[in-house]
Structure formats: structure tokens, C-alpha cells
Amino acid sequence: xxxGNPLLDHLFRRAGFGASAxxxxxxxxxxxxxxVDYFVDFDKLGDDVDSKIGLSDYVGITTRGQFSPSTVIDDxxxxxxxxxxxTTRPLQEKMALFWHNHFGVGYTKVAGAVGxxxxxxxxxxxxxxxxxxxxxxxxxxxxxxxxFRDMLIAVAQDPAMxxxxxxxxxxxxxxxxxxxxxxMELFTWGLGHYxxxxxxxxxxxxxxxxxxxxxxxxxxxxASYQEFIYNSGQHDTTAKAFTFPINGGSSTISTxxxxxxxxxxxxxxxxxxxxxETARRLARKLWNFFVSDLEDAxxxxxxxxxxxxxxxxxxMRAVVRYIFNSQWFTNPGNFNARYSWPAxxxxxxxxxxxxxxxxxxxxxxxxxxxxxxxxxxxxxxGWQLGRAWFGTGQMLARxxxxxxxxxxxxxxxxxxxxxTERAQASRVLDAxxxxxxxxxxxxxxxxxxxxxxxxxxxxxxxxxxxxxxxPGLARLVAGSGEYxxx
Amino acid sequence: xxxxxxxxxxxxDGVAAFTLSxxxxxxxxxxxxxxxxxxxxxxxxxxxGGNDALSTIVPYTDPFYYSRRPAIAVPAANVLQIxxxxxxxxxxxxxxxxxxxxxxxxxxxxxxxxxxxxxxxxSHFQGTDIWxxxxxxxxxxxxxxxxxxxxxxxxxxxxxGWNTSGATYRALTGSNIAVPSITNPAGYSFAxxxxxxxxxxxxxxxxxxxxxxxxxxxxxxxxxxxxxxxxATLDRVASVVSYQSTxxxxxxxxxxxxxxxxxxxAKGIGTRVYWVQTGGFDTHSGQGNAGGGGYATLMxxxxxxxxxxxxxxxxxxxxxxxxxxxxxxxxRRISENGSQGTDHGxxxxxxxxxxxxxxGIYGTAPDLNPKPDNPTLENSGGDVxxxxxxxxxxxxxxxxxxxxxxxxxxxxxxxxxxxxxI
Numbered sequence: 006x007x008x009g010n011p012l013l014d015h016l017f018r019r020a021g022f023g024a025s026a027x028x029x030x031x032x033x034x035x036x037x038x039x040x041v042d043y044f045v046d047f048d049k050l051g052d053d054v055d056s057k058i059g060l061s062d063y064v065g066i067t068t069r070g071q072f073s074p075s076t077v078i079d080d081x082x083x084x085x086x087x088x089x090x091x092t093t094r095p096l097q098e099k100m101a102l103f104w105h106n107h108f109g110v111g112y113t114k115v116a117g118a119v120g121x122x123x124x125x126x127x128x129x130x131x132x133x134x135x136x137x138x139x140x141x142x143x144x145x146x147x148x149x150x151x152x153f154r155d156m157l158i159a160v161a162q163d164p165a166m167x168x169x170x171x172x173x174x175x176x177x178x179x180x181x182x183x184x185x186x187x188x189m190e191l192f193t194w195g196l197g198h199y200x201x202x203x204x205x206x207x208x209x210x211x212x213x214x215x216x217x218x219x220x221x222x223x224x225x226x227x228a229s230y231q232e233f234i235y236n237s238g239q240h241d242t243t244a245k246a247f248t249f250p251i252n253g254g255s256s257t258i259s260t261x262x263x264x265x266x267x268x269x270x271x272x273x274x275x276x277x278x279x280x281x282e283t284a285r286r287l288a289r290k291l292w293n294f295f296v297s298d299l300e301d302a303x304x305x306x307x308x309x310x311x312x313x314x315x316x317x318x319x320x321m322r323a324v325v326r327y328i329f330n331s332q333w334f335t336n337p338g339n340f341n342a343r344y345s346w347p348a349x350x351x352x353x354x355x356x357x358x359x360x361x362x363x364x365x366x367x368x369x370x371x372x373x374x375x376x377x378x379x380x381x382x383x384x385x386x387g388w389q390l391g392r393a394w395f396g397t398g399q400m401l402a403r404x405x406x407x408x409x410x411x412x413x414x415x416x417x418x419x420x421x422x423x424x425t426e427r428a429q430a431s432r433v434l435d436a437x438x439x440x441x442x443x444x445x446x447x448x449x450x451x452x453x454x455x456x457x458x459x460x461x462x463x464x465x466x467x468x469x470x471x472x473x474x475x476p477g478l479a480r481l482v483a484g485s486g487e488y489x490x491x
Numbered sequence: 492x493x494x495x496x497x498x499x500x501x502x503x504d505g506v507a508a509f510t511l512s513x514x515x516x517x518x519x520x521x522x523x524x525x526x527x528x529x530x531x532x533x534x535x536x537x538x539x540g541g542n543d544a545l546s547t548i549v550p551y552t553d554p555f556y557y558s559r560r561p562a563i564a565v566p567a568a569n570v571l572q573i574x575x576x577x578x579x580x581x582x583x584x585x586x587x588x589x590x591x592x593x594x595x596x597x598x599x600x601x602x603x604x605x606x607x608x609x610x611x612x613x614s615h616f617q618g619t620d621i622w623x624x625x626x627x628x629x630x631x632x633x634x635x636x637x638x639x640x641x642x643x644x645x646x647x648x649x650x651x652g653w654n655t656s657g658a659t660y661r662a663l664t665g666s667n668i669a670v671p672s673i674t675n676p677a678g679y680s681f682a683x684x685x686x687x688x689x690x691x692x693x694x695x696x697x698x699x700x701x702x703x704x705x706x707x708x709x710x711x712x713x714x715x716x717x718x719x720x721x722x723a724t725l726d727r728v729a730s731v732v733s734y735q736s737t738x739x740x741x742x743x744x745x746x747x748x749x750x751x752x753x754x755x756x757a758k759g760i761g762t763r764v765y766w767v768q769t770g771g772f773d774t775h776s777g778q779g780n781a782g783g784g785g786y787a788t789l790m791x792x793x794x795x796x797x798x799x800x801x802x803x804x805x806x807x808x809x810x811x812x813x814x815x816x817x818x819x820x821x822x823r824r825i826s827e828n829g830s831q832g833t834d835h836g837x838x839x840x841x842x843x844x845x846x847x848x849x850x851g852i853y854g855t856a857p858d859l860n861p862k863p864d865n866p867t868l869e870n871s872g873g874d875v876x877x878x879x880x881x882x883x884x885x886x887x888x889x890x891x892x893x894x895x896x897x898x899x900x901x902x903x904x905x906x907x908x909x910x911x912x913i
Contacts, residue, residue, distance in 0.1 A: 118776065171775055171834075179828065183835075186614065299710050344710065374678070376657060383658045384616040392713055393659045397649060397671035397724060398679060400717040404697065405682040412684035444711065450703050457696040461689060476684035477693045485700055486714040 021095030023353035137230025213240030540773030590798030607877030623661030637665030
């Protein structure tokens with residue numbers, strides 16, 4: 006829904022998932038910097054969104070047996086989508102989505118190794134739901150706006166990651182390179198700053214970073230879990246030589262006792278997180294996520310954001326606040342300058358079209374057709390972004406999702422116009438375009454939408470006509486090219 | 492006439508045609524036919540995850556195969572014998588590959604041993620990207636199939652390629668074409684909250700909105716083009732749903748995707764390149780004991796599904812128009828790990844199947860003895876080193892099957908030493 010302030014609409018699309026009327030009410034009267042703080046300092050608001058699941062006035066869920074989002078992956082997907090839609094802390098979910106793409110852990114491999122119940126727990130167990138550590142996404146959700154260094158270390162010890170990149174089998178006799186490679190190539194500074202010898206050394210650094218199995222009665226027992234263990238007997242204690250300085254000093258991690266050997270990994274992760282090249286790489290990814298993916302980040306942005314990151318001890322809260330207040334973010338030229346991710350599209354569509362009587366499960370299913378199954382990025386590098394979201398089948402899936410929600414909301418949409426608005430087709434169109442926040446439509450497109458309203462019979466604004474034309478118009482707007490941008 | 496129509500003109504002028512009949516299948520099929528002098532099809536089969544070639548094509552007389560894989564080696568007595576390679580090494584198919592043995596015995600399965608490239612990436616995504624770009628030094632940019640489709644005369648029919656998987660692959664990425672990802676033709680339709688005439692009004696409006704020319708916003712034009720291509724392909728894809736196969740395909744996703752491809756070929760909707768994949772090949776653990784277990788399940792899926800597809804095409808008289816080419820991003824380590832599995836390795840196999848394929852075994856099997864001077868191994872004897880550059884196989888496909896110029900598409904001449912499987 007439009008606020009009347011294009012910059013605020015922009016902030017809602019980028020820092021959140023669009024705005025419902027209630028969302029706009031929460032920031033009513035705030036200056037722009039105050040609204041940014043409202044988004045960024047989200048922990049001042051309670052994290053009570055899960056308590057709304059199942060209540061009327063909120064989107065529904067579809068259960069197969071008992072709703073169990075910590076042990077059934079499709080329920081976990083529904084819970085995350087529910088949170089995106091109804092949270093009062095949208096930036097928390099937005100950052101979790103960003104990091105989910107950054108770390109690229111996928112459910113199928115995890116579940117293939119440890120079973121569906123423990124695998125779901127590894128992805129999405131909410132602390133307290135079932136025994137064992139919190140899941141990968143919960144970790145990202147809790148740490149996503151804290152210090153990147155802390156999150157990186159937590160991810161390196163995260164059971165889902167230890168399965169996904171095989172760290173659980175990384176032993177002294179058989180160092181496992183998978184995580185050692187990806188932590189440099191994808192999670193921190195990227196290709197070009199290290200050589201193969203660094204990959205071998207990194208593999209040895211993480212030997213003994215394994216998992217401990219805490220079995221339940223059987224594989225389907227929600228009490229069963231796995232947790233990180235530093236297995237000192239499997240740690241390679243010899244020195245590891247790198248081609249870059251560790252913690253700003255020597256390029257070698259010296260021999261340590263097996264008991265103290267976990268510090269090897271902490272040292273390497275700390276060095277990587279604190280490196281200016283990591284700062285720059287994250288700055289470029291954040292540009293594409295928050296500012297624009299139509300053009301590359303200008304070096305002035307990269308250097309400025311990297312500087313904020315390094316001066317604030319890798320604190321993402323400072324980084325994100327800086328970006329939202331920056332000249333780049335607030336530049337109207339960057340409004341609607343990013344291809345929306347499918348998760349963003351479905352949530353904004355529901356926020357702006359309505360959810361009373363809808364199950365969020367419809368979004369879960371449609372997301373797969375749009376190319377973004379949550380908890381299932383195609384590989385550790387995450388999803389292919391930008392234009393890659395817009396194959397024909399994926400675009401059709403977006404148009405059809407708009408139709409699905411419009412059909413579901415048919416009567417709500419028809420009733421949502423005042424008698425004055427219903428009196429003229431052009432007023433219905435104007436009101437509908439206030440309800441949605443697409444990129445500006447061309448004049449002839451507005452004419453086309455008006456033509457649609459007037460096709461099939463003279464405009465009367467009758468209930469029957471509204472029940473046909475309101476959902477039809479809503480789907481045309483949400484299925485338009487303009488609406489696919491945020 | 493078709494070749495004179497630019498993409499933009501097509502999109503703009505296409506509206507009239509769409510408005511008349513809601514789609515323009517005949518018009519587009521004419522374009523498709525004009526683009527291809529012959530109706531040859533290429534079906535690319537991707538075994539996702541890094542296929543353990545040594546379990547697919549078993550060197551069952553190599554003692555090191557058994558000593559280095561004490562748990563997972565396929566017993567010599569169980570393999571399906573297919574003879575020996577040119578170096579005299581006896582080879583057998585995995586016992587679950589009875590389907591491929593049938594095709595091999597008909598002389599229509601070519602097995603290309605030790606396919607790969609120098610300094611093989613052990614990374615799934617970088618490896619897959621390299622097989623896609625066909626450039627071991629560059630894993631970004633366009634892919635070999637996308638570049639092939641780019642050579643088709645404008646306007647390129649969006650259905651000239653068909654990705655049956657939900658993921659996007661670099662191999663299919665072109666400069667001028669976005670290959671549609673259509674996993675389920677039955678679901679590839681335009682939904683409406685209304686019915687009857689009102690639904691038609693809605694669809695016409697959607698088409699007109701998507702056809703709005705927005706030269707000021709190339710990103711928006713791109714999205715609108717995707718929508719237009721969806722409208723332009725709906726009816727043809729729908730026609731595939733009614734395909735009656737000549738036999739029952741196995742009940743798995745891979746086989747059902749192949750059935751869709753067979754339907755598309757049989758209906759003649761103009762597609763030239765299909766992408767079909769099946770996953771689960773990242774067998775770090777649970778690969779199975781003595782030829783059973785997880786890998787055996789994978790082999791059943793591959794062998795039975797490909798045989799069904801092969802027989803269906805043969806029954807339809809379409810086998811001579813079809814070439815299947817199989818790859819995986821890398822092979823796996825020779826020695827098993829502690830979990831009845833194998834980790835990421837290097838050289839793997841490729842296979843080609845089709846009515847025009849000269850069946851047999853191409854290239855030589857590795858000698859699995861980890862001695863330092865063994866030229867068939869690398870990484871201190873840990874991995875199989877490549878013998879056939881995968882780009883020579885691509886070159887053979889491009890030149891010999893698709894009738895295009897492999898040098899321009901691959902950015903180099905890889906015709907020398909290409910296995911002569913077609």
C-alpha cells in the first residue's frame with residue numbers, strides 16, 4: 006500500500022516486504038531517519054510474531070497432522086513466510102533471507118544425511134521447540150544484524166553447515182576441503198585472494214570441527230539432534246601456513262596442543278571476517294540486495310560501506326543503517342531498481358492484496374515454481390539473482406500467483422471500494438493503484454487497465470461487476486512487469 | 492519473412508495475432524521450423540552432484556579397484572559385461588544398468604571414459620559452471636548451449652530450448668535467449684480469478700500490458716519479454732500434455748521429465764535442446780555395499796528411465812532425430828571414505844545415446860594403482876585424470892549433430908581427438 010511518500014515506500018520494499026495498512030500506521034508521523042531506525046533497531050520491538058500463527062485476522066497455514074515447523078520442513082517454510090508477512094520486525098526476516106542466500110545451505114542434502122526430522126531441526130529448529138541447538142535459519146535470524154565475525158564463527162559450528170559442507174567428516178587423517186574452500190570463496194573475501202595451498206591449510210584448520218549425535222528413540226523422535234563438538238583427537242595440531250596474515254601478524258598458525266586447537270579455526274575466521282576484501286565483497290552484495298542490481302556498486306559506495314563495517318567491528322547494524330541513510334539508497338533513481346526475489350514478490354502481493362481466508366501454503370508451493378524454494382538454494386553459492394529469476398515459467402508462476410491470491414480475495418477486493426469509487430471505473434483504477442506499489446506505469450498502460458475495466462459491458466459498479474473486475478484488475482497489476490521490481 | 496522480424500517487432504506486432512486467437516502457435520511453429528533445416532534434437536542429461544564413474548563403468552579386473560574400495564566395490568561377478576577398452580581393460584556396467592546394457596548391445600550407447608579437463612574443479616557449482624561455459628578458466632558468462640541457441644535467426648523462438656528442471660543452468664544461458672524452465676507442462680497455463688469471457692478479457696489485457704514498449708527501462712522490457720514468451724509458448728506446451736507414450740515410463744521425476752521430452756519431440760513443437768537432470772550423485776556417504784545401496788538406486792533410475800525413453804522414441808520413429816548426451820560436474824575419488832562413500836574427484840565419464848550414435852567404448856579406463864608415475868591418475872594417485880577434453884565431445888555434438896560451427900561456439904578448435912561417436 007502506498008504511503009504517499011515514495012522514499013518510505015522504497016524503504017518498506019527494501020528493508021521489508023512492502024507495507025500493509027498496519028505497517029504504515031506503525032511509522033506514521035516519523036521522519037525518514039526515524040523510520041530507518043524503526044526498521045534497523047528492530048529488537049526494541051517484541052519478537053512475538055509466532056504467537057499470531059493460527060489466529061484470525063492473520064494469514065492461515067495448512068497443516069498435515071500437527072503443525073510442527075521445527076521438525077517438518079514444509080511447516081518450517083510456512084512459518085518463515087508467515088513471519089515475513091506479519092512480523093513487526095521486517096528487517097530481521099530480510100537479513101535472514103540475505104544470509105540464507107549468502108551461506109547457501111540446502112535442506113535436501115542435510116536431510117539426506119540425517120533424516121527429515123533432524124534435518125528440519127538443523128535448518129529451522131526454534132530454541133525451545135525441541136531439544137538441541139537452534140536451526141541454521143534461526144541462527145541467521147538471531148545474528149543477522151550483529152557482528153558478521155560472530156555469525157561467521159557460529160555458522161562454521163552450525164550443524165546444518167557441518168553436514169552441508171561435510172565438516173562433520175573433517176578428520177586429521179582425512180582433511181575435508183569443502184568448508185575450507187567455500188568459507189573463502191563464498192562466505193568471505195571471494196576468489197582471487199587465496200591459492201590452493203590456502204584451501205588445504207584451511208581444511209586442516211577445521212579438522213575436528215565435527216558433530217555429536219544425540220539420538221532419540223528413533224530417527225523420527227523430535228528429541229533426537231546433533232550438535233557441534235570440537236573433537237580434539239581429530240584435530241591436526243601441526244602448523245598451518247597461509248599466504249596471507251592471520252590476525253594481522255604472521256601468515257602461519259603455529260602448532261597448538263590438541264586441546265587448544267579449536268582456536269585455529271577461530272583465528273582464521275576472525276582474520277577473514279576482519280579483512281578489507283571481505284568488507285568490500287559484502288558491500289557489493291549489500292548494494293545488489295538493498296540498492297540496485299541493475300548496475301554494479303560504485304567504488305565510492307563500496308569503500309564507504311567497507312569503512313563503516315571495519316570501523317564498527319563488523320557490525321551489520323551500523324552497516325545497514327548507513328546504507329539506508331546514504332545518498333545512494335535515497336536516490337529516487339534507485340527506486341524499483343532491483344528485480345524482486347520470489348519471496349519478496351509473494352509476500353508483497355499478499356500484503357497489498359489481502360490475506361483473510363488465504364493459506365500461506367499457497368505461497369510456499371508457488372515459490373518453487375518461481376525458482377525459490379526456501380531452505381533449498383540450488384547450491385552453496387545461493388540463488389542466481391536478477392534476471393535469472395525471470396524465465397518464462399517463473400514469470401508465468403508469478404502471474405498465476407497473483408491470480409491465485411486475487412481469486413481467493415475476490416469478495417474482499419470487491420468490497421474494498423467506497424461507493425464514490427465504485428461509481429466510476431477510473432476511480433476504481435486510481436484506488437487500486439494506491440493499494441499497490443508497482444514501479445510507475447506508463448500512461449498507455451493505465452489506459453489499458455481502464456479499457457479492461459470497461460470491457461464486457463458498461464460500467465455500473467454493481468456487486469457482480471466488482472467481483473469480476475476487482476480481482477481481475479488486482480491480478481493484472483500484481484502480474485505486471487512493473488510490479489516485479491522492488 | 493520470419494527472419495526479417497526483429498524481436499521488438501514481434502512483440503509489438505504479436506499483439507494483434509494474440510488478440511485474434513489468444514496465442515499464435517502456427518506462426519511460432521513456422522518460425523521454429525524455419526530456424527531448423529533438420530528437426531534434430533539434443534537432450535542433455537545431467538547427473539547432478541558428481542557421478543562416481545568407477546561405479547557406473549566398473550574396471551572389474553583392476554585389483555586396486557577392490558583394494559581401494561573394500562566396502563563399496565561392485566563384485567566382478569555382478570557387473571554387466573560390455574567388453575574391453577582399446578587398452579584391453581575389461582569393463583562392466585553397474586548391475587542395475589540393464590537398460591543401458593540393452594542399448595549398448597544395440598550399438599547405440601557410446602561410453603566416453605575419463606572425460607574432463609585439466610585442473611578439474613572439485614567444486615560442484617564451479618564445476619557445473621565450467622561444464623556450462625565450456626571454458627575451464629572461466630565459470631561465468633554464457634553457456635555452450637545458450638550460445639548455440641543464440642545463433643538461431645531472430646526472432647529466436649523461446650521454446651527452441653526447454654529446461655525441464657526448476658533450476659537455472661549456465662549451459663543454457665545465452666545473450667539473446669532465456670531458455671524457459673518448464674517442469675510440469677500440465678501446470679504451464681494462465682490462471683484467472685474469473686472464467687469465460689471475463690478470463691479472456693483479462694488474458695488479453697495481460698498480453699497487451701506485457702507488450703508495452705519500454706525502451707527507457709531495459710530491465711522492465713526484459714521482464715515483459717519473459718511474460719510475452721510465456722504467452723507465446725503456452726499453447727504449444729499444453730499440446731505436450733496430451734502426448735500418449737507407447738509404453739509406461741518408470742514412476743520417478745527423471746523418467747517423467749524424459750516422457751515430457753518425448754512428447755515434445757513427437758508433437759514437433761520446435762524445441763531443439765532439452766535439459767533433463769537427476770540428482771543424488773553427491774555420494775559422500777551411503778553409496779552402498781558391494782553394488783547395493785544408494786548408488787544402486789540411482790543406477791536403477793538412470794538405466795530404466797533412459798531405456799524407456801529410448802524405446803519410446805524408437806517406437807515413435809524418432810530415435811534417429813535424437814541425441815542424448817550425459818555429463819556430470821566431476822568424478823569422485825578413487826579410494827572410498829569412512830562412510831561407504833566417495834568425496835569429490837576429477838575425471839568422470841560421458842555417455843551418448845541415440846539412433847545416430849556409434850556405440851562402443853571410447854578412451855581408456857584409468858589404472859587405479861596409486862604409483863607416482865601413473866599417468867592416468869592425479870592428485871598423488873587420489874583421483875582419475877582426464878583423457879578426453881569434454882570440449883571435444885561438445886565439438887562433435889555441435890559440428891556433427893547440430894550442424895553448427897563448434898569453433899565459434901566453443902571459442903576454439905576442439906575438433907582434434909574428438910571421440911567419433913557420431
